Amino acid sequence: MxxxxxxxxxxxxxxxxxxxxxxxxxxxxxxxxxxxxxxxxxxxxxxxxxxxxxxxxxxxxxxxxxxxxxxxxFRDTLDTLDRLFKLKIDPLLFFKAPWKYLDVLPMLAxxxxxxxxxxxxxxxxxxxxxxxxxxxxxxxxxxxxxxxxxxxxxxxxxxxxxxxxxxxxxxxxxxxxxxxxxxxxxxxxxxxxxxxxxxxxxxxxxxxxxxxxxxxxxxxxxxxxxxxxxxxxxxxxxxxxxxxxxxxxxxxxxxxxxxxxxxxxxxxxxxxxxxxxxxxxxxxxxxxxxxxxxxxxxxxxxxxxxxxxxTTVGRPPQEDTVFGDLIHELTAQLIPTVFSGVREVHAVDAAGVHPLLLAVGRESYVPFARQRQPQELLTNAMNLLGQSQTSLAKYLVIAALEDDPGLSARHIPRFLQHVLQRMDFARDLHFITRTTMDTLDYSGISLNQGSKLIMAAAGEVKRRLGMKLPRDLPLGEFSRPRFMAPGIMAVQGPRSTQERDTHDPEVEKLGERLNNAPGMQEFPLVVVVDDSDFVTRCWDNFLWAVFTRSDPATDTYGMGAFVHCKHWGAEKGIVIDARLKTYHPPVLEPDPQVEKRVDELGARGGPLYRII
The missing domain is CATH 2.30.110.10 (Electron Transport, Fmn-binding Protein; Chain A)
Known part of the structure; x- marks a missing residue:
């Protein structure tokens, strides 16, 4: 008990x-x-x-x-809950092996x-x-x-x-x-x-x-x-x-x-x-x-x-990360029963949970098509954005499981590489503008209001992703280009002075210049940041800075951007302005004097010696 x-x-x-x-x-x-x-x-x-x-x-x-x-x-009940969820997915399991589920009915009572x-x-x-x-x-x-x-x-x-x-x-x-x-x-x-x-x-x-x-x-x-x-x-x-x-x-x-x-x-x-x-x-x-x-x-x-x-919360991971991981363990097998056609979802904790949702779904609408493209995936994405807590996602990136049966949304570097190899940036970006968003996310155009972006990928590999940055990039006032991962580059920009709900013309120009730069076809994702060394130091830094400091509609620019019949796309890739903006709230910083007192508790003879 x-x-x-x-x-x-x-x-x-x-x-x-x-x-x-x-x-x-x-x-x-x-x-x-x-x-x-x-x-x-x-x-x-x-x-x-x-x-x-x-x-x-x-x-x-x-x-x-x-x-x-x-x-x-929760050791006494996790296994029983797991069996209860399995019965919800397939009630016939009880008749196939009833002795495995004898403790489920007492739990329900x-x-x-x-x-x-x-x-x-x-x-x-x-x-x-x-x-x-x-x-x-x-x-x-x-x-x-x-x-x-x-x-x-x-x-x-x-x-x-x-x-x-x-x-x-x-x-x-x-x-x-x-x-x-x-x-x-x-x-x-x-x-x-x-x-x-x-x-x-x-x-x-x-x-x-x-x-x-x-x-x-x-x-x-x-x-x-x-x-x-x-x-x-x-x-x-x-x-x-x-x-x-x-x-x-x-x-x-x-x-x-x-x-x-x-x-x-x-x-x-x-x-x-x-x-x-x-x-x-x-x-x-x-x-x-x-x-x-x-x-x-x-x-x-x-x-x-x-x-x-x-508890206390702050930049992830924190103790509430454990809650999220435990909930994922409990509910992962139920995802296909709640969201038809979706095999897996991952609300990325390092990105603040709601700002970034990764998903693996089914693409079976036109199985005989010679060239596969996202179709059922878009239905899956709309379903995710229409229900429960996944409706708060700001960036939703979804890929087809048929392209790689071993693909997992939990393995972020491999997942993003898979998507960037297959996305058609002229076709597969879908924005929802001026909609509701997470109350705690201040990157939008007002409290509770911003935009969402669906990025969908299905089909064959369309590009080779670069492993080495191109030389002599036409960065203008931007500088310090850094390699993050295959196909992903970070560049450092001057401090943003943009007002809320406005585009930055300098980032637009950067996208135009990069579209014409040799080698940029291998780097379809460029992020503009305040400190390119910090952002590319590790995946946690990248995910946190990029997805908490940007609004899709306001801060996404194109390398070869165009609008056709109200559809926005880009020829080579996208540029995300992930700098801190004038309207963003302050970053959490600890009090140095308090940290010194905590250090004393961890010193030899202190109650936290060898714990911190």
């Missing part, structure tokens, strides 16, 4: 030597987050801070910091939450300002909950079966929030709580919301699972945790997990939105201040032995 609460999980990790207690006083302002990130980067243990400044509650960090530890936490009259969460009450005030990055607008489980129900059809549980960030202090009475609730587009909020606004009523922190680890993972709309996350948590989630009533009348560590219970007030942010986010930049809903706090419940789990 899985863990029923966070404390049992932490005690078990400590018993197996996979948790370190830190009794030295730790400041939740910058220091706790810096420690957690450093330990994560070193693949270190879970952390329990027992002496946290300005609060009586201990904090737990890096609990899900490695795949090995995450698999261990454990999925439904169980209402109880009381539980540990009901025994304590505190205030917002007494909670750990975690501030992860120097420019953050206040203290945040970074592992929240935000629970809401359909106000027209209340009940757990019409509920949504999501991980939407919660700002506890700062800005114009009334101390102890209000917190900021930032939810992005395409989130389940948005529909509940819409119904409440239409009815002119507050929306009841509970924010759970801690409790069964399965609840934390369920909050970030991309589940179908008709599957409540609390129900999935029962399957993942191996037990029915016990629920008691919170101050606002909604349920809360009986074994949760904390629950902030309240209502979203109609018509009261306040600035939330800045916040150092998972793309590696600050998301800025914007008006978001306000949760009016009615009560902060807690258990008497409560622990405050936390």
């Amino acid at each position: 899985g863990y029923t609460n966070m404390r049992h999980c932490l005690e078990d990790l400590e018993a197996r030597g996979d948790l370190v207690r830190i009794s030295t006083e730790v400041d939740p302002y910058l220091e706790a987050g810096a420690i957690q990130r450093r330990v994560f980067q070193n693949k270190g243990p879970a952390l329990l801070f027992t002496n946290v400044k300005n609060t009586t509650f201990p904090m737990a960090g890096n609990v899900f910091g490695t795949m090995q530890r995450a698999r261990y936490i 454990r999925t439904m939450p169980k209402r109880v009259s009381q539980g540990p969460i009901s025994r304590g009450e505190t205030t917002i300002e007494r909670l750990p005030q975690l501030v992860s990055w120097p420019m953050d607008g206040g203290a945040y909950v970074t592992l929240p489980q935000v629970y809401s129900e359909n106000p027209a059809r209340p009940g757990i079966m019409q509920s949504n549980l999501g991980m939407y960030r919660v700002q506890l202090t700062g800005n114009d929030f009334r101390t102890n009475r209000e917190v900021g609730l930032h939810y992005q587009i395409h989130r389940g709580i948005g529909y509940h909020h819409k119904l409440a606004l239409e009815a002119g009523e507050p929306l009841r919301v509970n924010v759970f922190v801690g409790g069964p680890p399965a609840m934390t993972l369920a909050a970030v699972m991309p589940l179908p709309e008709n599957v409540p996350e609390v129900v999935f948590a029962g399957s993942l945790g191996g037990h029915r989630i016990k629920m008691v009533q919170a101050a606002n009348g909604l349920p809360m997990p009986a074994e949760a560590d904390f629950c902030i219970s309240g209502r979203i007030v109609p018509g009261r939105e306040l600035p939330e942010g800045p916040f150092g986010d998972h793309l590696g930049y600050y998301s800025l201040r914007h008006d978001f809903p306000v949760l009016r706090v009615e009560k902060v419940h807690h258990r008497v032995d409560a622990v405050w789990p936390f």
